[in-house]
Amino acid sequence: VTELQWWHAMTGANNDAVNRLADEFNASQSDYKVVPTYKGNYGETLNAGIAAFRAGTAPHIMQVFEVGTATMMAAKGAVKPVYQLMKDAGEPFDPQAYLPAITGYYSTTKGEMLSFPFNSSSMVMWVNTDALKAIGVTEPPKTWPELFAAAKKLTQNGFPNCGFSTTWVTWLNIEQLSAWHNVPVATKANGMDGLDTTLEINGPVQVKHLGNLAEAQKDKSFDYSGRYDSGFGRFTAGECPIMFGSSGSYGNVKGAAKFAWTSAPMPYYPDVPGAPQNSIIGGASLWVMGGKKPDEYKGVAKFFTFLSDTDRQAKLHQTTGYMPITKAAYEKSKADGFYEKNPALEVPIKELTNKPPTENSRGLRLGNLPQMRDMWAEEIEATLAGKKTAKQALDEAATRGNAMLRQFEKQAGGR
Numbered sequence: 001v002t003e004l005q006w007w008h009a010m011t012g013a014n015n016d017a018v019n020r021l022a023d024e025f026n027a028s029q030s031d032y033k034v035v036p037t038y039k040g041n042y043g044e045t046l047n048a049g050i051a052a053f054r055a056g057t058a059p060h061i062m063q064v065f066e067v068g069t070a071t072m073m074a075a076k077g078a079v080k081p082v083y084q085l086m087k088d089a090g091e092p093f094d095p096q097a098y099l100p101a102i103t104g105y106y107s108t109t110k111g112e113m114l115s116f117p118f119n120s121s122s123m124v125m126w127v128n129t130d131a132l133k134a135i136g137v138t139e140p141p142k143t144w145p146e147l148f149a150a151a152k153k154l155t156q157n158g159f160p161n162c163g164f165s166t167t168w169v170t171w172l173n174i175e176q177l178s179a180w181h182n183v184p185v186a187t188k189a190n191g192m193d194g195l196d197t198t199l200e201i202n203g204p205v206q207v208k209h210l211g212n213l214a215e216a217q218k219d220k221s222f223d224y225s226g227r228y229d230s231g232f233g234r235f236t237a238g239e240c241p242i243m244f245g246s247s248g249s250y251g252n253v254k255g256a257a258k259f260a261w262t263s264a265p266m267p268y269y270p271d272v273p274g275a276p277q278n279s280i281i282g283g284a285s286l287w288v289m290g291g292k293k294p295d296e297y298k299g300v301a302k303f304f305t306f307l308s309d310t311d312r313q314a315k316l317h318q319t320t321g322y323m324p325i326t327k328a329a330y331e332k333s334k335a336d337g338f339y340e341k342n343p344a345l346e347v348p349i350k351e352l353t354n355k356p357p358t359e360n361s362r363g364l365r366l367g368n369l370p371q372m373r374d375m376w377a378e379e380i381e382a383t384l385a386g387k388k389t390a391k392q393a394l395d396e397a398a399t400r401g402n403a404m405l406r407q408f409e410k411q412a413g414g415r
């Protein structure tokens with residue numbers, strides 16, 4: 001039996017899904033054994049994979065969050081592109097079978113799919129509907145002004161420490177905010193069209209929004225929950241009645257929340273023309289590492305075919321809240337009447353496809369984006385602590401980020 005190592009960053013219900021898929025694949029044939037290993041959060045998993053590649057001990061399959069895409073693309077030799085893998089292995093593979101909003105993120109401009117879209121999400125607003133009802137709000141807020149007003153009321157009615165909060169602070173307040181309002185994060189279609197991109201995160205929409213957040217932090221109608229997603233438990237525990245987070249938190253919400261809940265689209269500023277536009281995907285894809293044996297690649301290709309199966313995809317979507325990756329799995333979920341019973345899970349799909357994407361909402365492809373997110377978060381934290389104005393912080397975030405982009409361009413451009 002040929003072992004195939006799969007490094008991932010999934011916890012809770014999503015970790016169960018990963019293990020179940022590996023078990024099912026292993027039971028379905030006897031030539032290969034997929035061995036999943038949890039390597040920490042997304043950033044830790046990416047760092048572990050890069051270090052292992054340098055040491056010659058990389059896994060076969062690595063789960064990398066969407067913001068690591070430019071880093072992986074630039075690491076030529078370190079990865080085996082998925083379209084090449086499937087072709088070499090003679091596995092049937094039709095890129096058209098997958099949802100374009102997802103594959104576009106992970107493909108070259110020629111449409112070659114580089115990584116396998118395993119768990120794509122979008123950001124949604126998770127809502128404790130019992131808490132909203134108690135303040136007389138019957139529908140989740142649709143606009144940011146409505147949300148800030150509801151959050152203030154919540155702090156005065158049972159939730160003194162947190163009206164609303166968010167996981168992945170930059171994902172909501174810079175990346176998704178910009179796409180949803182059709183304003184750029186960076187030139188060159190947010191870097192999708194070239195490495196010579198510069199940041200535009202200090203525009204009026206982003207500055208106004210960060211200023212509003214800082215104001216709301218003062219009375220905890222917004223309360224900060226950290227840079228990544230470890231703060232999500234504040235929602236399921238009932239501490240924060242509104243929490244922005246991944247649609248892929250569905251399995252964990254379902255398992256843990258002891259109140260009535262739903263998910264709703266991210267709010268928008270009604271005075272921004274064209275808003276809401278469409279959201280961009282989050283989550284992660286599976287990268288196949290370079291330098292492995294042909295037989296091992298054959299096994300990985302077979303595993304990807306196994307993962308693409310319509311029933312399996314539909315089940316993965318319906319249990320985790322990650323997107324159906326294939327068109328057929330989405331159609332099946334609709335035909336099953338799944339969304340009538342579980343409207344919360346159609347929300348991310350509706351956000352992603354709300355309007356045809358523009359240059360500002362196709363995706364993001366910025367070098368060293370995981371490190372850049374940390375720096376952006378540092379500037380946001382300074383604003384929330386009242387040490388900088390929103391404008392100062394975002395101006396500095398742009399200047400510092402542009403230096404990181406030029407550094408990346410120099411390194412990657414030479415390859």
Ligand SMILES: O=P(O)(O)OC[C@H](O)CO
Pocket residue numbers: 042065066067119120121122168171229246247248281282283284
């Ligand atoms: O929680 P996930 O897996 O949907 O990922 C959220 C963000 O996209 C990570 O960058």
